[in-house]
Amino acid sequence: MGRRERLRARQLPTESVRLPDPGGGPDEVFELRAIPPDEWEKLLGEHPPTEEQAEKGETYNPTTFRPALLERCVLTPDGEEPLTAQDWADLSASRNLAPGEFIRLYNTAYALNDRSPLVVVGKG
Template identity: 40%
Template sequence: MTSTRKTTQPPAAAVAKDAHWAAKMERLRARKLPERTMSICDDEAAKTAVTEAAMELARARAEALDECAKQGVGEDVRDAFVAANPRVLAADAALSRAQEALAEATTTLTFRALPRPVWEQLLLDHPPTEAQADKGMEYNVDTFPAALISACHIERDETGVELEGMSAEDAQELLDTWADPDAKALFTAPLLVNQTLRADLGKG
C-alpha cells in the first residue's frame, strides 16, 4: 500500500509578509553611513571674488529683466532673453571662473560616521581620567579628539577610490598647531557626524 504525504503550504498572507519585511530589511541594510565635510580656505581674495561676481551677476540679471519690461518681452521667453543677455553671459562666466579659483584654493576634509560598535570601542580605548570623569566627561579630552578625527576621516582620489587618510598623529599635529576655533571645528565635524540623528521618530 502506497502512502502519500500531504505537503502543507504556508499561508499566502505569511509569505507576503515575509517578502515585504525582507525587502524593507534589505533597504535598511543598504543605508550608508552619513558623511560630513569641512572646507578650509585661507584665501580671502578668492572668497571676495566669488561674492563680488555673484553680486555682479544678480545686477546683470536685474537689468536684463528691466530691459524685458521695456521691450514687452513675454513671460514665456523672458528667462531665455535674460540668459542670452551679453552682460549676463559675461557675469555668469566670471562667476564660474571665480568659483573654480575658490575651489582650487579650498581644502576639503570628509568625515564618515563610525558603526556603533566601533564608536563604543573608541570610547573604551580613550576613557576619561578620574578628574575628567568627575567633571562628567565621557572620554579623555587629550587623546580622544585626534583618535576620532583619524578614525572618521575619509580620503578619496579624483575617481572616488578611498585612500589612506589622516593618522592620529597628523590629527594631533593640526589640533596642536591650529588656532583654537579651527581646532575645535576640526574635532566638531567628526563628532557631529556621529551624533546627528537622521531618522524621523515621528509623533507618538
Template identity: 35%
Template structure:
C-alpha cells in the same frame, strides 16, 4: 534502508509571501544605507570667502525683489544674473578649498573607540565620558574618509588656531550624532 522523503513545507498564503518579499526588500535597503557624512572646508583666502558672501547676499536680495514683483521681467533677469554670479564665485571657492570628509562610524566601533580613551579620574569627576586629550585625534582619524592618521589629526589639533581646531573636532564629532530617522512620521 531508504530514508523517507522530507516533508514539504506548505506554501505560505499569498499575503504572507508578498509581505515577506516587501520586508526583505526593505531590509536590503536598510542594510545598504550610506553612512552620514560631514565635510569641512578649509580655505585661507579671506577675500574670496568675502566675495562669496557678498555674491550670495546680492543673489538673495535680487531673488526677493523678483518674487515680490512677479510681473517685472527686469527683476527676474537681474535675479538670474545675480544667481549666476554667486554660482561662479562659489565654484571659485570650491576650487581654492581643501575638503576633509568625515563618516559616521558604526555604533559598536564608536563605543569601542570611546572605551579605548577613558577619562582620567579627575575628568570623570567633571563629567567627561572620554579623555578629551586623546579621544579627539583618535575620532578624527577613525572617521576620516581621506585617510588622516591619528598622528596627523593630533598635529592639526595642536598647530591650528583654537577655532579651526574646534571646527575640525566638531566636523568629526557632529557626524557621529547625526540622525536621519523620524519617530511617528509617515
C-alpha cells in the same frame, strides 16, 4: 522593500567641511564619514577619562579621543598618506590649524557618529 531591508541598505553618513586658506590659497576640503556603531563604542572605550575628567562628568578623554576620531573619520584623498591621530594632535597644537577649525572638524565627526534625533521644544 520593508523596513528591515531599508535599514540594512542605509549607508554611513558623510559630510564635507571646507576650511579657507588664510593665505589666500585654495580652500582645504575634508570629507568625513561616520564609522560603524560598534567601532564608535570601541573607540570611546579606548579613550577613558582621567580621574579629574570623570569627576567633571566627562565620559571620555577629549585630549586623546578627538584626534583618534578624526583619524577614523576623515577620508584620505587618493594618492595621499592618511593623517594619524598623532598628526591631528600635532595639528591641533600648532599654528597650522586654528582651534576653531580643529573643533569644527571634530564636531562634524562627532555629529556624524552620534546621530541623536534633534529635539525641538516649542514655547509654552
